[in-house]
Amino acid sequence: EAAVTQSPRNKVAVTGGKVTLSCNQTNNHNNMYWYRQDTGHGLRLIHYSYGAGSTEKGDIPDGYKASRPSQENFSLILELATPSQTSVYFCASGEDWGPGQLYFGEGSKLTVL
Amino acid sequence: AQSVTQPDARVTVSEGASLQLRCKYSSSGTPYLFWYVQYPRQGLQLLLKYYSGDPVVQGVNGFEAEFSKSNSSFHLRKASVHWSDSAVYFCVLSAGMLSGSFNKLTFGAGTRLAVCP
Numbered sequence: 001e002a003a004v005t006q007s008p009r010n011k012v013a014v015t016g017g018k019v020t021l022s023c024n025q026t027n028n029h030n031n032m033y034w035y036r037q038d039t040g041h042g043l044r045l046i047h048y049s050y051g052a053g054s055t056e057k058g059d060i061p062d063g064y065k066a067s068r069p070s071q072e073n074f075s076l077i078l079e080l081a082t083p084s085q086t087s088v089y090f091c092a093s094g095e096d097w098g099p100g101q102l103y104f105g106e107g108s109k110l111t112v113l
Numbered sequence: 114a115q116s117v118t119q120p121d122a123r124v125t126v127s128e129g130a131s132l133q134l135r136c137k138y139s140s141s142g143t144p145y146l147f148w149y150v151q152y153p154r155q156g157l158q159l160l161l162k163y164y165s166g167d168p169v170v171q172g173v174n175g176f177e178a179e180f181s182k183s184n185s186s187f188h189l190r191k192a193s194v195h196w197s198d199s200a201v202y203f204c205v206l207s208a209g210m211l212s213g214s215f216n217k218l219t220f221g222a223g224t225r226l227a228v229c230p
Contacts, residue, residue, distance in 0.1 A: 042117075042220030042221050042222045101162070106155055
């Protein structure tokens, strides 16, 4: 069974603080993704990665950094968190050869006060 | 630019009734289309996918979708819904070859389905 796990599942941060959201996948997929989900917007792509050591900007990268230290792990980093980054964040992994076949984690709810 | 429009933010149906969730897309290339479902407090799961060929594709749990190039649509259907189908449904478009990555996805805003007993 494909598995993507995210931590923490819930996080409350203060404005200006640093937040790191972590993602681990046991699917051995090369591709990993970070999305945020906001009401009325569906999911929007923040950063993605084609493999260890690579990160690419998605559609809304401003205010976010990403790190892919290994095949299994992909982190999303908010260096200076702002209230506008309050959202639910989803990590996903995907195969190279299957368009759109992504496997999602259960989400991380971030509240920035 | 690609886009996906789900015109209905919320749909309520009675258990046992038929269902159609609407999806319109815009793509300058060959569209690869998907429906994902999100059950409460869970991540998204693939329901079905369309790459090419037969415009009617079957998915899990009795769901099917019909692709129409002339209407730029990919509507989701089910003949008889169950209370456990209550969830948020996302219509999704893949960037495909244009972006160099099949897995850059464009999501619709989602339709929240409530099935009443």
